Amino acid sequence: MDLNAYLLVWVCVFGLCFGSFYNVVILRSLSGESIVFPPSKCPKCNNKLHWWHNIPILSYIFLRGKCYFCKEPISIQYPIVEFITMVLFGFSFWKFGISYQTLFVIIWLSLLLIMTGTDLKENLVDCNLAITMGISGLLCSFLSGGWQGLTSSVLGLIVGVIIFETISRIGKLIAKTDVMGEADTYVAGAIGAAFGVYNLPIILLLGLFAYALIFVPVFLYDKYKAADYATLVTSILFIISIILCSTVLNNYYGIGLLFISAVLFIHCMFKGIDKKTQRRLPYVPAFSVGVLLFLIFFITQGLNIYDNSILSDTIQKLLHI
Numbered sequence: 001m002d003l004n005a006y007l008l009v010w011v012c013v014f015g016l017c018f019g020s021f022y023n024v025v026i027l028r029s030l031s032g033e034s035i036v037f038p039p040s041k042c043p044k045c046n047n048k049l050h051w052w053h054n055i056p057i058l059s060y061i062f063l064r065g066k067c068y069f070c071k072e073p074i075s076i077q078y079p080i081v082e083f084i085t086m087v088l089f090g091f092s093f094w095k096f097g098i099s100y101q102t103l104f105v106i107i108w109l110s111l112l113l114i115m116t117g118t119d120l121k122e123n124l125v126d127c128n129l130a131i132t133m134g135i136s137g138l139l140c141s142f143l144s145g146g147w148q149g150l151t152s153s154v155l156g157l158i159v160g161v162i163i164f165e166t167i168s169r170i171g172k173l174i175a176k177t178d179v180m181g182e183a184d185t186y187v188a189g190a191i192g193a194a195f196g197v198y199n200l201p202i203i204l205l206l207g208l209f210a211y212a213l214i215f216v217p218v219f220l221y222d223k224y225k226a227a228d229y230a231t232l233v234t235s236i237l238f239i240i241s242i243i244l245c246s247t248v249l250n251n252y253y254g255i256g257l258l259f260i261s262a263v264l265f266i267h268c269m270f271k272g273i274d275k276k277t278q279r280r281l282p283y284v285p286a287f288s289v290g291v292l293l294f295l296i297f298f299i300t301q302g303l304n305i306y307d308n309s310i311l312s313d314t315i316q317k318l319l320h321i
Contacts, residue, residue, distance in 0.1 A: 134194070
């Protein structure tokens with residue numbers, strides 16, 4: 001076994017351990033408890049866990065998904081987060097090797113994972129985590145690309161904040177209620193700081209597709225039950241325009257059709273926000289998927305994240321123009 005393979009194994013092991021810790025962060029950040037004290041305990045019977053109850057993934061299997069003390073079911077979240085963290089750590093090391101970039105990417109993906117967990121569970125995101133990601137992104141950009149990288153990072157932060165603050169205010173104007181949380185703007189700015197202004201639109205575009213594929217169907221099902229047919233019709237038109245844009249109308253007319261249908265769909269979706277329950281779809285998971293897809297694309301294409309030709313080249317490849 002060569003050195004890189006040996007280190008990769010240990011990076012994955014550390015990923016499992018950190019994944020166990022991230023579970024604690026996700027749960028206790030929602031409850032307001034300290035992430036350090038008290039020691040790990042069962043959230044249902046409050047019994048202090050032994051060390052062998054905290055072995056990532058294995059403890060869940062050996063305990064058959066139940067608490068050792070009260071026999072209540074253990075959330076499947078625990079092994080899932082541990083496994084995902086292991087994969088993300090290994091993925092980062094495999095791509096960037098022994099370098100400071102590996103450390104920064106691991107930090108960013110870890111913060112996104114934690115924010116995704118809290119957003120899915122309670123529609124809550126700690127803005128401090130997004131701020132940490134943004135500051136580390138500025139630092140990494142300067143180390144990687146000097147003043148050019150820092151400039152791209154600062155512009156990415158500003159553009160990310162402007163885009164989502166604009167969407168938030170327009171959505172509130174249409175829906176007469178908040179359509180997204182304040183933290184979503186922080187996260188968008190942090191992603192812009194981490195990956196630069198040229199890559200931010202790509203990540204947001206990838207996140208939009210992830211959002212449409214994963215979360216919008218849930219929202220549309222609610223609209224179907226509520227007989228909100230305007231949102232359903234515009235969503236179908238949006239899907240048809242995507243198909244046409246990638247096949248028959250693979251030109252700027254297709255892009256125009258896609259843009260118009262997207263605007264109509266978003267308008268109806270915002271108007272369909274329930275003002276009483278104020279049910280919102282989580283945006284941070286879509287951001288996270290967009291970042292991950294971008295990193296995978298970055299690997300296969302060997303892109304330089306500070307090259308301003310990336311945006312136009314990538315959009316042309318995605319839309320087959």
